[in-house]
Amino acid sequence: MAGESPDEGNKPKTDAEVVEVAEEASGAGTSGIEAGAAEPGGSGGPGGPGTSEVAHESASERTSEFVALKPVDVPALKPPRPVTPGPASGAPRTPEEPEPVPSTPDAEPPAAVPAPAPLPPLELLAELTNTPKPPETRTRTLTRRFKIWVPVLLLLALVFVIVQAVRPLPAPSLKLGADTSSYTFDGRFTLPxxxxxQGAVQVQGSGSLGTFGEQRPVPTASVAKVMTAYVILKGHPLKKDEAGPTIGVDEKAVREGQSKDESRIEGLTAGASFSQQDMLKMLMIPSGNNIARLLARWDTGTADESAFVAKMNEAARALGMKDTTYTDPSGLDAGTVSTAVDQLRLAEAVMRFDAFRPIVALPNATIKGLPQPINNNNDDLLLAGLSIKGIKTGSNTAAGGALMWAAYKTVDDRTPLLLGTLLDQRVDGPDPNGGNSLTLVKENSKKVVAAVRDALTSAVAVKKGQVAGYVDDGLGGRTPLVATQDLKPIGVPGQRLPLRVTEAGKPVPHSAGAGAVVAVLTVGTGPDAPKVPLALQRPLHKPSFWAKLTRLG
Incomplete structure (x- = not known):
């Protein structure tokens, strides 16, 4: 321009001059545009002097200014930073760009800025969507927990249902009805x-009729020979009327047969032999002590009887004779003791031998090889017309009089076995070897036998069609059981008999039709107790799905 030297035009401007020129250019451009719009052809309009240069400069500056700005809220306006040319290209530098730092050989590189820590997913999502994280509330917490736990609980419930459905079913059990646990005969009966x-009496199959006296161990005398016969028959069984093996007589048996102070078999010869059946007759009918000891030695193959006595005590324990002790096979020793109740257990067991019952029912017998017949010590009872069929007497000073007896009485179409034992029966005054006490015990036993036989009767304990029990499926289901016929026990007035229900030969099924026999009802005790089949009153079904689902055990 006129008046300016070329050096002044090319001379670099200071920062203050640059700011001033920028401000003037901004104002001039604005006013020029406005003036050009109002007054075409004016100095500020098109064609006016300096319009092209000013407009070009103003437009260039405005463009660089607007491109660099961001649409953000600025709390307070600051003076614009001066635009300076770049170090190489001479292009203007925006205010956001940091001023270049002169590089020198000794300059240290700028410190590394640590990377920011990663944001949690919700905060990152909020940052990306420009949406803030919703505030935590009780409702949101409960909703989140509901969404988490409901599927878990539903899965556990499904597993529980499946497990309950496939679990094995409990085995059905049999139960008695509340009013069929026992049966008592009408009336009242008192034994004489x-x-x-002491004593005890029972009706086989019906149970005990009662006891009397203190059940304490007392000497049994020759009643001990019943256990000797029991052990021999257990070890060497015989069929009815079977003779069995032969047994030789030794010198000891011959010598003991000459004793004057005990019952014995006389006239034996060493080397002679008798059948096992004949030996049992000599043992039980005239009560031969020497035969009892001979059988003990034969059974064990020993020279004395101690091993056999051990077997006698072992058998007593097996029968539940807890108050019984054997010290010899004949009962002569006072150390052989028992009770009436224990001896009744033995009587019931020994009378099951077919070879034993006919022997003890004999009043006398003739045995080949003996000089004379043998007679039973209780022949007066056997011939008394009371159907007494044994079993064994015993008497000595230590024991007094003792008797184990068996009798029969037919009632309706059955003939039950009556068993009894009386021990420690003694007369007042002198009683050498217990002979008078033996007479006493037989008389007392006869009274008891007669009274029981007279009182024995039968009655209907459970009627046909009566509900006597039920099948319990183990899950709350009960199916009634009814008697298929009358159940009639035999007993005496006032006697109370237990009832029990058992399986009918095989396990109770889970399902069966009405009328199927699945159980047996028994009244009384022992294998001879009367019994009737029980049938289902209605169909037996497996437990329902709900019963399976709700079971806890």
Missing amino acids: WPAKG
């Missing part, structure tokens, strides 16, 4: 017991 001693 002796004043002293």
Whole structure:
């Protein structure tokens, strides 16, 4: 321009001059545009002097200014930073760009800025969507927990249902009805017991009729020979009327047969032999002590009887004779003791031998090889017309009089076995070897046998069609069981008999039709107790799905 030297035009401007020129250019451009719009052809309009240069400069500056700005809120306006040319290209530098730092050989590189920590997913999502994280509330917490736990609980419930459905079913059990646990005969009966001693009586199949006296161990005398016969028959069984093996007589048996102070078999010869059946007759009918000891030695193959006595005590324990001790096979020793109740257990067991019952029912017998017939010590009872069929007497000073008896009585179409034992029966005054006490015990036993036989009767304990029990499926289901016929036990007035229900030969099924026999009802005790089949009153079904689902055990 006029008046300016070329050096002044090319001379670099200071920062203050640059700012001033920028401000003037901004104002001039604005006013020029406005003036050009109002007054075409004016100095500020098109064609006016300096319009092209000013407009070009203003437009260039405005463009660089607007491109660099961001649409953000600025709390307070600051003076614009001066635009300076770049170090190489001479292009203007925006205010956001940091001023270049002169590089020198000794300059240190700028410190590394640590990378920011990663944001949590919700905050990152909020940052990306420009949406803030919703505030935590009780409702949102409960909703989140509901969404988490409901599927878990539903899965557990499904597993529980499947497990309950496939679990094995419990085995059905049999139960008695509330009013069929026992049966008592009408009336009342009193046994004519002796004043002293002890005793016990039972009807086989129906159970005990009662006991009397203190059940304490007392000497049994020759009643001990019943256990000797029991052990021999257990070890060497015989069929009815079977003779069995032969047994030789030794010198000891011959010598003991000459004793004057005990019952014995006389006239034996060493080397002679008798059948096992004949030996049992000599043992039980005339009560031969020497035969009892001979059988003990034969059974064990020993020279004395101690091994056999051990077997006698072992058998007593097996029968539940807890108050019984054997010290010899004949009962002569006072150390052989028992009770009436224990001896009744033995009587029931020994009378099951077919070879034993006919022997003890004999009043006398003739045996080949003996000089004379043998007679039973209780022949007066056997011939008394009371159907008494044994079993064994015993008497000595230590024991007094003792008797184990068996009798029969037919009632309706059955003939039950009656068993009884009386021990420790004694007369007042002198009684050498217990002979008078033996007479006493037989008389007392006869009274008891007669009274029981007279009182024995039958009654209907459970009627046909009566509900006597039920099948319990183990899950709350009960199916009634009814008797298929009358159940009639035999007993005496006032006697109470237990009832029990058992399986009918095989396990109770989970399902069966009405009328199927699945159980047996028994009244009384022992294998001879009367029984009737029980049938289902209605169909037996497996437990329902709901019963399976709700079971806890």
